[in-house]
Amino acid sequence: MKTRLLTGLLSLLMPAMVMAGEYDLTVDRVKIDTGDFVKEGIGYNGVSPGPVMRFKEGENVRINVTNNLDEMTSIHWHGLILPFDQDGVPGISFPGIKPGETFTYEFPIQQAGTYWFHSHSGFQEPDGAYGSIVIEPEGREPFRYDREYVVQLTDKHPHSGDRIMRNLKMMTDYYNRDQQTVGEFFSDVSENGFMNTVRDRMAWGGMRMMKADVEDVHGFTGLINGKGPDQNWTGLFEPGERIRLRFINSSAMTYFDIRIPGLDMTVVQADGNNVQPVSVDEFRIGVAETYDVIVRPKDEQAYTIFAESMGRSGYARATLAPEKGMEGSVPPMREPARLTMADMSGMPGMDHGSMSGMDHGNMDMSSSGDMSGMDHSNMGSMDHSNMEGMDHSNMKDMDHSGMSGMSGMSGMDHGSMAMGTEEKSDPFYAKGSGLMPKAANGGKFLSYADLKAQDPLYEVREPTREIELRLTGNMERYTWSINGVKYEDADPIRLKYGERVRFKFVNETMMTHPMHLHGMWSIVDVGAGQWNPIKHTVSVQPGTTVYMETEVDAPGQWAFHCHLSYHAAAGMFRKVIVEGGPESTQAKTDVIAKDGGEV
Amino acid sequence: MSCIRSIVAVSFLASIGVSTAVTAQEMISDTTARKQPLTTWGVQFEEFEYRYSDDDEELGVWNADAFYGTDEFKVRLLTTGEYEIEEQAYETLENQLVGQIPISKFFDAKAGVRFDTPEGPDRTYAVLGVAGLAPQWFEIDANLYVSKDGDTSAELDAEYELLLTNYWILAATLDATVAFSEDREIGVGKGLVSTETGLRLSYDLIDRAFSPYVGVVHERKYGDSADFAEADGGSTADWFAVIGARIAL
Structure with a gap:
């Protein structure tokens, strides 16, 4: 009776007290098997990716990190709000963790959501030193789900990070295998005419810039939770369940365009912070970003999570299925992306041909405070043809x-100001x-403009x-x-x-x-x-x-x-x-x- | 109750512990490699080939460079040689050691020394040059040489790569040498001395590390240099079939 009273009292007092969770991580040399190649790398607790660290908002965590490498290491808790000396950046937060040393991180968890952690030393992160963090909120989530999976992407390369850096320094296009070829010249000629194509090539050649320069490092295998496309990581579900997918892009270099053909995705969180739900067909996840989406597969079938790299040089693939072994079809990758002159418009001193008279870079409207200086009535006379x-x-x-006074314009959509183009x-x-994203099914592609804080x-x-x-x-x-x-x-x-x-x-x-x-x-x-x-x-x-x-x-x-x-x-x-x-x-x-x- | 109190006390102490850790925080200065200039190196054999001429001459030829350094300063060793297989002698053997600094967005300046030690008389030159990427993707390497005896000459190397596919590459090269004074001993006459033009079709077999190729090379001498060559019993124009590999380490 007495003990019960005591525990009761204790549980009542719990929120007022500091909970402390103790966690252990070892930093180890590991083998990473992508299905395409096997590569020596770095992992946590013997594997790459490392474990899902599950914390509770409000707890104090102690994380003992033991360095089993023969070089310095560190762990940065990406997105966590903490004292700076616990942030894990060698030379800025702390000196780093020596070989054989155990460093204890200690900090309060003051937030909830999906995050990740990775080494901030050398190229250990591209070499495999990353893992995920899931923090359970103190209060109720503003959305419901029946099960959840971390979906952590990376762009695992057969070369070590050091070697990639050296190769890029030696030859910047070392890895780029989507460059414009003679064949593309002729297909462009048949599409745009000979003179236009020559002019286009001369314009880019004059700048010494490549239209194909979208991704610096090709030749990777896209991994989801450590599994290559053929190894096909699979998350199980019961039809009708709501599944929360915690997407994390732990790539060294690669943005991914993610879709699940057949399923609507409702984005509920970005970078660990809840957003007002937005339903999309596809979204682009930048390196180091996280997006939480909720899907609700109703049918007893397998769905493919398909993540094409932004430049289409590689992809990652996983499956949601009612049973192990079921597979959905894997769509082909779309055409490699090509930059346009618009992507060059930020460069100082560039002559944009037909655009030369319109210096949009200097359209500084912030100075006008209210928009009175901007005369919309004259916009009808703008020559739209030159505005590409x-x-x-x-x-x-x-x-x-x-x-605020212009209530009608509060929802002003810059996208709709496309001036003559329907796209x-x-x-x-x-x-x-x-690089303008387009959903594969022609539907809704997430934009930053769609993200509105929930709280x-x-x-x-x-x-x-x-x-x-x-x-x-x-x-x-x-x-x-x-x-x-x-x-x-x-x-x-x-x-x-x-x-x-x-x-x-x-x-x-x-x-x-x-x-x-x-x-x-x-x-x-x-x-x-x-x-x-x-x-x-x-x-x-x-x-x-x-x-x-x-x-x-x-x-x-x-x-x-x-x-x-x-x-x-x-x-x-x-x-x-x-x-x-x-x-x-x-x-x-x-x-x-x-x-x-x-x- | 005392139990609870002690737990509270522990948590209280723990909090103080965290707080004192905060005060003890020290802003360290960054002495890691990140704050140092990135040092890098590379070795490239632009040409590493066997040449067979239209009058049955056989040559082993290389044209390579190795560098070590940072964005701001690199040391570069350039080496090129033509080894006459039958006569077991170096027709040409040039080694350059230069320092290299960026002078514009796409070009570097180089300065250093060049040692020529082929079969026959040796030469030492001071080198001043620029190398980089010209508009329309021409790789340019232009050098001015001054020998110990004051003979001056200039050399222009240009290369253009045509991507038939992303793995099959057709590379066109032009190498032209002009002398501003005569150096009879090594067969150099005033004016345009020689050109070497090449066309090589390569395939990137292992990344860009190993790319075997086949091609043709045309070597030609001009003016007084041609006359000197003829007088010495050499040829003034040669066609070569070449087979070799581009190598990058």
Whole structure:
């Protein structure tokens, strides 16, 4: 009786107390079998990918990481909000974990959702050092599901990360096997005419840029939960069940376009934060992003999860089936993507031929606050024929909050401003971009513009300042940088605790960059005001400008970089220092003492 | 009750533990490899081939380079040789050691020394050059040489690759040498000295690491250089069938 009373009391008190979970991870040399090749790599607890770490919101975790390698290692908890010295970036958070050493991470879990973890040392992550994190929320989920699976993708390559980096430095097109050929020249001639094709080739040759430069590293095997297309990872279901699929893109370099033919997907979470449900046929997952979707297969049949790489150089495949061994059909990959001049529009000093008179890069509307300066009535006279390549994404800095008086326009859809073209377009891509996503079935393709926070974490307020970060690089030299400066030569970005910074990403390269700020949330400006989605990784497409805001609420120093492994290593990386902070220690302990006193 | 209290106390202590850890946080400076310039290396045999000429001359030929360094500075060793198989002698043997720095988006400048040690008289030159990618995808390597005796010459290498497919590649090369002064001893006359044009069809067998090819090469001498060659009993124009491999390590 007494014990029961005690446990009862204890359980009552539980929420007020700090729970502590203890976890162990070893970092090991492992063999990775993709079905296409077997490769020596790095894993956790003896396998790659590592385990699903299941945490509870509100618990304090202690994670003992033992390094069984003969080199330094580290684990970064991607997307988790934690003290900076637990963030796991060698040289920024801590010195790293020596061979044979056990390092204990200890931090409170202050969030819920789908995340992942990976090594932040050298190229251990492309070599296999990654795993997933699932955090159960304290409260009720705003959506229902009967079962859940982690669906973790990667682009496993037969070459080690070090070798890939060296090959790219030696020959930037070393891995690109979708380059334009003589055959493509003739097929373009028959489609567009000889002179047009020659002109097109001369224009690109003049820039020394390749239309085929969508993915730096071809030749990988797409894995889902460690299984190659032939090994076919399979998740079981009972017809009629709602299944929550936690997609995580742990690739070194590869964006995937994901669809499940025959099933509608309802996106309910992005980068660990719940979003207002949006039903899609297909979505593109950037490197390091996560998307949680709910599907409801009603039939007693197998469904293929098909993930084509954005450049169509490879794919990953898995199956949802009522029984082991059942398989759905695997669709063929679509044609390789080709960049267009629109994707080049971010490059300074580029002559865009017919576009030369229209400098959209300078359409800075943020300065006008309200939109009074923009005369829509004159838009009818714009010559639409010349507008191929017009970059609407640069218009995102239109201050929508100032438009509140224009109620009719609150739902203004930049996609519908396509000026003469009927095709659906995503405002987060340069208008006319060769990377513009299209659903295979002609249906709905997810855009950042569709993401609206379910439960905003922060009050909306005016940013205290704007920081422009131009994403820069030189493909021929395989150098990547921010504002033209590589990490090795760069000063840290200094932020003040308590400010709200608006970051302006201007992509001046022809590649997509998934920008990841550690330690603090990235609130992407999709024009939804307080409902702007909260992410940890923000994709910036070629020739576009994307804005995100960050509440600077985490003291310390943090990494901020492109999550493409070889771009980060080539210099597209920064250290962010957050100066100041609450006179925390004293204040915090006081609060805890008071709470303790009341018990 | 005391039990609960002690648990609370533990959690309280744990919290303090976490908090003190926060104060103990130290902002370390980044001394990892990430903060250092990325050092890289590569070895490439652009040509590694057997040549058979229209007058039954047999040559073993290579044209290779190795580099080590960063984006800002590389050391490059360039080596090229033509080995006359029957006579067991080097028709040409050139080794260059140069330092290389970027000077524009697509071009590097090079400076260093070149040692020629073929059968016959040796030569040492100072080298100044540029190498890079010209518009329309022409790989260019242009060099100016000044010998110890003050003889100057210039050499232009150009290459264009035509992708028949993503694995079958037709490479056209042109190598032309011009001398600004005569060096009779090694058969160089003033003016255009020689050209070597090649057409090679390769297949990327193992990545871009090993690409076997077949092709034709035409070598020609001009003006005084041609006269010197004739006077020395050599030929002034040769056609070669070649078989070899492009190799990248």
